[in-house]
Amino acid sequence: MNSYKVNSYKVNSYKVNSYKELRNKHQKEVNALPFFFAFSNEQFNAGMAKFGLNPTDTDKIYRLSSIGGFYLRTDSDLINGTFKRHAQEAQSAMDADVTGNGYIYDMFLFELRNHEYGYTWRLDDTLDALGLTMDEISNSKTLTHGLNKAIATIKKEDC
Numbered sequence: 001m002n003s004y005k006v007n008s009y010k011v012n013s014y015k016v017n018s019y020k021e022l023r024n025k026h027q028k029e030v031n032a033l034p035f036f037f038a039f040s041n042e043q044f045n046a047g048m049a050k051f052g053l054n055p056t057d058t059d060k061i062y063r064l065s066s067i068g069g070f071y072l073r074t075d076s077d078l079i080n081g082t083f084k085r086h087a088q089e090a091q092s093a094m095d096a097d098v099t100g101n102g103y104i105y106d107m108f109l110f111e112l113r114n115h116e117y118g119y120t121w122r123l124d125d126t127l128d129a130l131g132l133t134m135d136e137i138s139n140s141k142t143l144t145h146g147l148n149k150a151i152a153t154i155k156k157e158d159c
Helices: 018-031 041-050 073-096 104-114 124-130 134-138 141-157
Strands: 004-005 009-012 035-037 061-064 069-072
Touching: 004 104, 018 073, 018 124, 035 041, 041 069, 061 073, 069 073, 104 124, 104 141, 134 141
Parallel strands: none
Antiparallel strands: 004 009, 035 069, 061 069
């Protein structure tokens, strides 16, 4: 069995996907955050009850963007700090990939597959998920290289 080091992890016969690893770490942290989602009055009331609040105590909560999430105002620093740190960690990982062959390639390949690029041949959903624009990619040699390499991989998979 082949053994080698990738991103400071010893692995056997496979490459660690550093993007997926960071994404999974972030998801685990988000799942542990104190907020709830509600898409009906019943769900909202149940979420408020879990916080020990009445449904009319809306002055004690904040809305999490426009995605149906809610959290206590007292948890604002924790929630916002976690999302800010996640963005900084992802940016640091991109900055550390000086060739575009590591984290950046992993990032594009994972999200292209996740958004079915091999079927749609559209980048919109992938770029939206990553919070990137084509201008940002065009202005970065490493992002351009990583994206082109990931697209080439997907094209080979579809042959």
